[in-house]
Amino acid sequence: MMIMWRYLRRGMSTSTRVRALRRSWWDHVTPAPKDPINAVTEAFLADPCPYKINLGVGAYRDDDGKPVVLQCVREAEGKIAATNFLESTCAAISSKLVEESAKLVYGEDSDVIKEGRFAGVQALSGTGACRLFAEFQRRFYPDSRIYMPDPTWSNHHNIWRDAQVPIRTFHYYHPDSKGLNFVALMDDVKNAPNGSFFLLHPCAHNPTGVDPSDEQWQEISSLFKVKNHFPFFDMAYQGFASGDLERDARAIRIFLDDGHLIGCAQSFAKNMALYGHRVGCLSLLCDDKIQAVAIKSQLQQIASTIYGSPPIHGMLAVSKILSDPDIKAIWLKEVKVYFSSFSFLFHSLFTSIFIITCIRTIGLMHLLIISTCYKDMATRVQRMRATLKEALEKLGSPLNWQPITNQVGMFCFSGLTPDEVDRLAKEFHVYMTYDGRISMAGVTTKNVDYLASAIHEVTAFDQDGKILHTVCA
Amino acid sequence: MASSLLSLASASPSASLSSHGISKGKLNLGNASLCFNKEKTNPFIKTKSFGRISMVITSNVSRFEGITMAPPDPILGVSEAFKADNHELKLNLGVGAYRTEELQPYVLNVVKKADKLLLERGENREYLPIEGLAAFNKVTAELLFGADNPVIKQQRVATVQGLSGTGSLRLAAALIERYFPGAKVLISSPTWGNHKNIFNDARVPWSEYRYYDPKTVGLDFEGMIADIKAASEGSFILLHGCAHNPTGIDPTPEQWGIIADVIQEKNHIPFFDIAYQGFASGSLDTDAASVRMFVARGMEVIAAQSYSKNLGLYAERIGAINVVCSSPDAASRVKSQLKRIARPMYSNPPVHGARIVANVVGDPALFKEWNVEMEMMAGRIKNVRQKLFDGLSSKDKSGKDWSFVLKQIGMFSFTGLNKAQCDNMTNKWHVYMTKDGRISLAGLSLAKCEYLADAIIDSYHNVG
Numbered sequence: 001m002m003i004m005w006r007y008l009r010r011g012m013s014t015s016t017r018v019r020a021l022r023r024s025w026w027d028h029v030t031p032a033p034k035d036p037i038n039a040v041t042e043a044f045l046a047d048p049c050p051y052k053i054n055l056g057v058g059a060y061r062d063d064d065g066k067p068v069v070l071q072c073v074r075e076a077e078g079k080i081a082a083t084n085f086l087e088s089t090c091a092a093i094s095s096k097l098v099e100e101s102a103k104l105v106y107g108e109d110s111d112v113i114k115e116g117r118f119a120g121v122q123a124l125s126g127t128g129a130c131r132l133f134a135e136f137q138r139r140f141y142p143d144s145r146i147y148m149p150d151p152t153w154s155n156h157h158n159i160w161r162d163a164q165v166p167i168r169t170f171h172y173y174h175p176d177s178k179g180l181n182f183v184a185l186m187d188d189v190k191n192a193p194n195g196s197f198f199l200l201h202p203c204a205h206n207p208t209g210v211d212p213s214d215e216q217w218q219e220i221s222s223l224f225k226v227k228n229h230f231p232f233f234d235m236a237y238q239g240f241a242s243g244d245l246e247r248d249a250r251a252i253r254i255f256l257d258d259g260h261l262i263g264c265a266q267s268f269a270k271n272m273a274l275y276g277h278r279v280g281c282l283s284l285l286c287d288d289k290i291q292a293v294a295i296k297s298q299l300q301q302i303a304s305t306i307y308g309s310p311p312i313h314g315m316l317a318v319s320k321i322l323s324d325p326d327i328k329a330i331w332l333k334e335v336k337v338y339f340s341s342f343s344f345l346f347h348s349l350f351t352s353i354f355i356i357t358c359i360r361t362i363g364l365m366h367l368l369i370i371s372t373c374y375k376d377m378a379t380r381v382q383r384m385r386a387t388l389k390e391a392l393e394k395l396g397s398p399l400n401w402q403p404i405t406n407q408v409g410m411f412c413f414s415g416l417t418p419d420e421v422d423r424l425a426k427e428f429h430v431y432m433t434y435d436g437r438i439s440m441a442g443v444t445t446k447n448v449d450y451l452a453s454a455i456h457e458v459t460a461f462d463q464d465g466k467i468l469h470t471v472c473a
Numbered sequence: 474m475a476s477s478l479l480s481l482a483s484a485s486p487s488a489s490l491s492s493h494g495i496s497k498g499k500l501n502l503g504n505a506s507l508c509f510n511k512e513k514t515n516p517f518i519k520t521k522s523f524g525r526i527s528m529v530i531t532s533n534v535s536r537f538e539g540i541t542m543a544p545p546d547p548i549l550g551v552s553e554a555f556k557a558d559n560h561e562l563k564l565n566l567g568v569g570a571y572r573t574e575e576l577q578p579y580v581l582n583v584v585k586k587a588d589k590l591l592l593e594r595g596e597n598r599e600y601l602p603i604e605g606l607a608a609f610n611k612v613t614a615e616l617l618f619g620a621d622n623p624v625i626k627q628q629r630v631a632t633v634q635g636l637s638g639t640g641s642l643r644l645a646a647a648l649i650e651r652y653f654p655g656a657k658v659l660i661s662s663p664t665w666g667n668h669k670n671i672f673n674d675a676r677v678p679w680s681e682y683r684y685y686d687p688k689t690v691g692l693d694f695e696g697m698i699a700d701i702k703a704a705s706e707g708s709f710i711l712l713h714g715c716a717h718n719p720t721g722i723d724p725t726p727e728q729w730g731i732i733a734d735v736i737q738e739k740n741h742i743p744f745f746d747i748a749y750q751g752f753a754s755g756s757l758d759t760d761a762a763s764v765r766m767f768v769a770r771g772m773e774v775i776a777a778q779s780y781s782k783n784l785g786l787y788a789e790r791i792g793a794i795n796v797v798c799s800s801p802d803a804a805s806r807v808k809s810q811l812k813r814i815a816r817p818m819y820s821n822p823p824v825h826g827a828r829i830v831a832n833v834v835g836d837p838a839l840f841k842e843w844n845v846e847m848e849m850m851a852g853r854i855k856n857v858r859q860k861l862f863d864g865l866s867s868k869d870k871s872g873k874d875w876s877f878v879l880k881q882i883g884m885f886s887f888t889g890l891n892k893a894q895c896d897n898m899t900n901k902w903h904v905y906m907t908k909d910g911r912i913s914l915a916g917l918s919l920a921k922c923e924y925l926a927d928a929i930i931d932s933y934h935n936v937g
Binding site for chain 1: 536537595603789812814824
């Protein structure tokens, strides 16, 4: 820094009025590396190819590859006018939102909710919730670290790093089985010092799509009790893994039953398709209400210097959706397994029969209305997984694609190497992150066959067309 | 294993905390200006024993046992106290949110129109890019610097959408911490309370320059210049672009020129916080004059903007951070690093407020309408100032000069009342204000000016 000042002084002329700027204060600022996930979208957008595919960011798309606005969101927003907002109104709505969010994750009838034994604040979606917790952890446990699964969402590393909390990883993904490395995971949990902080994905692990079973979660919870570890859950996909909000909270409920006082970050970006509005929640379970109030005050203070108060628009929409029974019912249906979009019905034998039966019983008009009213996100994603796997097998791919259907949620860890990912982008205009993570939401009935052939090409043949694998994996 | 669990149960919370090293005093907030050393305890945690035994068989002892209640926000605390008061003549002059003559919150017509447009278009809620809505970033920079400004044409401004003024300041603070480690930010004495908190939490050291002169209830210009000159080279000087908060005292154009001279001489970086563009004089261009003057001299400037007040978008959290650089290359690098700071804070900013601003500022008809509403709001404040001044001058026979009420600008006025006098305002007259003597004129109606004048005169003359 001193060298820089001296250099600057040499370069400065004495005239202060008409001096042209010779040097910038910002010369030592290097270009930041691109965010790996956003970089995929940027490359995709820059590509003029008409049949390009974006499998980068985890934002849900319908079967036409279009972003979705949920019916429940439209209804909610229709009820929200440009109302006069007093600061007190915002606070009241925020509290309501926090309460409803907590019910979602801990269960409506849980003691924690009834007794008000949690400190909850609204946050800027999942990222904001995680960052608030990381800052809180740093402030009150300045010597602690965070243990993260390997791999995890790349931004988790950025968040705890910028909050200046050292990071350790624990084994999670088994590249050979493309499943969970449970033995190594438990070993790492056991070997961590007592009272360590752990980051866990309660469902639809990002980026692998690999989740522990209920039994495995129970074992993890028991070991956590013995080690007195702090479990912090990042719940970004509740409803998206199985289509069932309650089912997807299973891991958290298991920990709750075991008496853990957990922390939880929630995001409504995916399951309400409210990405741009940045709505989320951070909650910490406490001994009692008094402690909850104290912790909440500290969280609010941390937030006050990052962004002040959370943005109201998304808050209003979510609050309305969760607290208005009619609108909530619509939401539950949209997330759940229900009727698929009408165009898909045409493509499947099973559903052709289904159509005929339906038309006989309900009438074509009703069928059209029902099928276009409800979009089911989780089901579409599940169907695309199955379709992609079948297509790859039909092409005669020698590799094992079972993991595509074993894995859960929006993402699929394909096992593709960085070179293969590169080839997919350059030769086939298919874009994904270098770790081989595919966002299944970007797969549609229209592009699934092309995608399968592209993947087959880069995995079965090298760039010169020579066969890579002679034996089935 | 079970025995160690039970021993944890019977230990007091302070003992369990000490096993994590807290009460051993091993802490490092990493904050130069707070300067905690190993002997002092963490102010956020109290280590008193509760003497309570928790059952750990079914539930863990919370590891956050010792956490104390955070101090209440002094400004919001005023509104809470006001709400609790049942007196019919009560007056809330605390927080700086614009109110109509009927003392109701005000949603601008242009905002209602823009909101309706957005609802009709039914746009998706996809993630914005990390730097925010491109349309918003374009119009916000143009609004501040002027659409024809060479710095914009030459692409020398790095603009990133931020979460209102607070969020934008925080981004800049993080940039300073990362790229100018050890450099200080100089803030005015007094300044908006949250400035210090933001720099503290961002681990950027700060100190104050003289600003308010209680003797004149005006600007201590000599003190300000002296303190800026005395600061070590390459400091960041935080300036309020217009309508200084909390004093309402702005430098004159000539004084701004001298401030710019000194900053250039000392190789400091000017860092503007513009939260009231349009609200000070009623003219968006006039209120941007100070920033534009510095930029016109070829200086590299940081500028944080907020649309909370001038578009009434408090709750939407919409603002921007702008860094004017000497080259488009520097601007692009700086922008990339601002994005890198934003990503682990909140990934990308909220979309709604950005769309409203982009629509209002970007549409000529709506923009014109906004200018009119802006003048109306600033006009109401000017009228209220006049009426208050008239009331004070006519009712007060002591000959005290109350003209500072007219000279000060924007939403706030520093009355010069001390703490005891402020307490009298509240306790006797049910007038709620912050203890530094600041009143928010946005919360004053013409109808209540006389009452307020009485309260101020009484407090000033009859209380210590």
